[in-house]
Amino acid sequence: MTPAARQIVFENVSKFYGEVLGVNKVSFSLAPGITSLVGPNGSGKTTLMNLLTGLIRPSQGAIYVLGLTPQQPIEFFRQVGYCTQFDSFPPGTTGYDFIYWPLRLHGFGRDQAAKLTNEALERAGMAQVARRKVAGYSKGMRQRIRLAQAIAHHPSVLVLDEPLNGLDPMARAESIALFEAIAKQGMHVIISSHILEEVDRISDRVVLMSSGYVVAEGQIREVRKEVHDHPMQILVRCSNAARLAAAAFELDHVVEAKILNDGHGVLVRTRDPEQFYLLLNKIVSGGLVEVDAVAPADDDVNSIYQYLIGSDGGPA
Amino acid sequence: MSAQDLVARAQKWSKEQPWRLFGSQIFILVRNEVRRNLFTRRRIWIYLLALIPVLIILTHVIFDRSNTDQAQIENDTQVLAGIVQLYYLRLGIFFACMAIFTWLFRGEMVERTLHYQFLVPVRREILVVGKFLAGVAVTIALFETAVVACVFLMYSRFGSAGKSYVLDGPGLGQLGSYLLVTALACLGYGAVFLALSVLFKNPIIPGVVIMGWEAIAPIFPAWAQRLSVTFYLKHLCPVSLPIRGPLAIFTIVAEPVSPLIAVLGLLCLTIATLALSCFLIHRMEITYTAE
Numbered sequence: 075m076t077p078a079a080r081q082i083v084f085e086n087v088s089k090f091y092g093e094v095l096g097v098n099k100v101s102f103s104l105a106p107g108i109t110s111l112v113g114p115n116g117s118g119k120t121t122l123m124n125l126l127t128g129l130i131r132p133s134q135g136a137i138y139v140l141g142l143t144p145q146q147p148i149e150f151f152r153q154v155g156y157c158t159q160f161d162s163f164p165p166g167t168t169g170y171d172f173i174y175w176p177l178r179l180h181g182f183g184r185d186q187a188a189k190l191t192n193e194a195l196e197r198a199g200m201a202q203v204a205r206r207k208v209a210g211y212s213k214g215m216r217q218r219i220r221l222a223q224a225i226a227h228h229p230s231v232l233v234l235d236e237p238l239n240g241l242d243p244m245a246r247a248e249s250i251a252l253f254e255a256i257a258k259q260g261m262h263v264i265i266s267s268h269i270l271e272e273v274d275r276i277s278d279r280v281v282l283m284s285s286g287y288v289v290a291e292g293q294i295r296e297v298r299k300e301v302h303d304h305p306m307q308i309l310v311r312c313s314n315a316a317r318l319a320a321a322a323f324e325l326d327h328v329v330e331a332k333i334l335n336d337g338h339g340v341l342v343r344t345r346d347p348e349q350f351y352l353l354l355n356k357i358v359s360g361g362l363v364e365v366d367a368v369a370p371a372d373d374d375v376n377s378i379y380q381y382l383i384g385s386d387g388g389p390a
Numbered sequence: 391m392s393a394q395d396l397v398a399r400a401q402k403w404s405k406e407q408p409w410r411l412f413g414s415q416i417f418i419l420v421r422n423e424v425r426r427n428l429f430t431r432r433r434i435w436i437y438l439l440a441l442i443p444v445l446i447i448l449t450h451v452i453f454d455r456s457n458t459d460q461a462q463i464e465n466d467t468q469v470l471a472g473i474v475q476l477y478y479l480r481l482g483i484f485f486a487c488m489a490i491f492t493w494l495f496r497g498e499m500v501e502r503t504l505h506y507q508f509l510v511p512v513r514r515e516i517l518v519v520g521k522f523l524a525g526v527a528v529t530i531a532l533f534e535t536a537v538v539a540c541v542f543l544m545y546s547r548f549g550s551a552g553k554s555y556v557l558d559g560p561g562l563g564q565l566g567s568y569l570l571v572t573a574l575a576c577l578g579y580g581a582v583f584l585a586l587s588v589l590f591k592n593p594i595i596p597g598v599v600i601m602g603w604e605a606i607a608p609i610f611p612a613w614a615q616r617l618s619v620t621f622y623l624k625h626l627c628p629v630s631l632p633i634r635g636p637l638a639i640f641t642i643v644a645e646p647v648s649p650l651i652a653v654l655g656l657l658c659l660t661i662a663t664l665a666l667s668c669f670l671i672h673r674m675e676i677t678y679t680a681e
Contacts, residue, residue, distance in 0.1 A: 091677070124676065127509060128508070129505055129508060129509070129675065130675040130676060130677065131675060147510075147511055147514070148512075148513065149511070150511070151511040151512075152511050154509075156509050158505055160502050160505060160678065162502035162503055164501075164506065165426065166426060166430075175418060176506070176510050178414075179415055179419075179510045179512050180510065181408075181411050181414065181415075181511070
């Protein structure tokens with residue numbers, strides 16, 4: 075399989091709803107793993123997912139998913155599962171039927187479809203209530219039954235629009251574990267979420283969106299390095315904070331070195347973290363300071379999100 | 391490109407298609423559609439639409455039991471022809487098809503469930519065909535049952551004379567023609583309303599325009615009349631109605647065509663309209679907020 079045949083590719087994709095911009099000139103390619111779409115309300119995340127799955131068509135540009143397009147629905151939708159944000163279901167359907175009949179449309183026989191249905195229900199933790207009508211489900215159960223339908227046919231690309239909405243902490247943890255397990259099998263998992271801490275923890279890469287534009291895309295730490303306007307913050311827990319702060323101040327690229335309130339650490343803001351780490355090595359090897367922990371303080375999605383989009387990552 | 395090349399390409403294309411999968415997908419779509427949308431309580435008024443003439447004839451049978459002479463059979467045959475041609479073809483099947491076929495896609499847009507149909511490995515043409523056949527199965531089952539019940543009730547009160555009229559006389563042929571006309575009406579109107587529902591957000595107003603067109607089409611040139619469903623159906627009705635005055639427009643046959651041409655013409659109209667629906671559904675996007 076060629077690399078392009080394993081990737082999701084957006085080529086200069088734009089979508090306009092009349093005169094309203096959905097997304098504009100989006101180009102990127104995604105390798106297998108977990109990719110998070112992050113951005114405020116109306117930034118174009120759902121539009122991007124709907125474009126990816128063919129629910130809407132691009133005004134210009136092209137999209138390829140594992141070398142396929144939605145114009146080849148039989149091949150395409152065997153590879154793709156999409157859990158949308160639409161909280162609506164066919165009237166009168168039960169949880170079991172909601173998964174079983176789409177599997178039959180995939181071409182699975184009765185037994186195989188039943189087996190896959192039960193497996194998906196188990197994985198989503200919905201086996202006990204599968205024979206009940208979906209109309210009687212709680213919001214979290216409806217979310218999970220949609221997730222179960224999206225994963226039932228073992229897709230290579232799983233697209234999830236706000237999949238953690240409405241889930242209790244236990245279900246949320248289970249869902250995240252499920253996404254990680256799917257990604258570990260070499261599949262694509264594309265998630266939009268406004269719960270940035272969780273996205274940050276599980277994502278291999280992020281696509282940051284604002285007002286229909288992709289403002290940054292790539293591995294979180296790589297994206298952070300590209301944000302030159304905001305010096306990187308590094309937290310050092312150490313024994314002699316004043317000494318470290320003084321040494322740090324002598325470096326040109328350090329713009330701030332703040333001793334922590336408890337006196338046992340320094341928060342450094344630097345434009346060149348590599349140079350700072352070299353300095354830190356020197357100081358530690360010279361025995362001047364005993365370091366307990368060193369950690370970047372703002373290379374998470376939330377910080378990058380704030381720097382690039384100027385928002386606190388409220389509901390997306 | 392020569393005709394031979396075209397044939398060879400068509401054969402190659404045909405061999406590459408997963409016909410068996412298409413067949414099973416259509417079967418499942420029909421089954422799901424019938425269970426989910428059509429045999430439900432909110433469709434009761436459609437069943438009533440089909441059953442109103444049956445109930446009227448039943449009342450007639452109960453209260454007019456004594457009048458069973460031979461001449462009355464001829465009269466009742468005319469009444470039956472009026473029921474089929476003026477009520478079922480012009481109103482009953484028309485409105486039932488409007489309700490059922492416009493809801494197949496538009497209903498799913500309103501209920502925000504159409505995306506589920508677009509996210510399975512089913513070609514959208516197959517989706518159109520599956521939903522269309524589901525609607526056809528329900529309307530045909532409903533209205534053919536009603537027509538058979540009308541015929542049975544109408545002639546059963548005449549006893550052996552009625553039985554003889556149906557089995558040895560023209561009755562059975564008339565019933566066959568009515569069943570054919572009913573089935574073709576369901577196909578024709580169904581395809582038209584399915585296309586309207588894909589074409590317009592609110593298909594009711596275009597539906598009323600179609601109703602008007604079906605009524606006044608006879609006053610237009612022959613080529614234009616061929617774009618109406620009733621043009622073909624009128625040629626297949628076995629009993630002509632002696633209607634005079636403005637209402638004669640509903641029964642007048644301006645340019646007679648053979649029954650075979652009428653059937654083929656309506657089937658062609660149905661297929662062309664379905665092809666338009668397939669084209670439109672390919673371009674359809676899921677934007678529920680615009681609904």
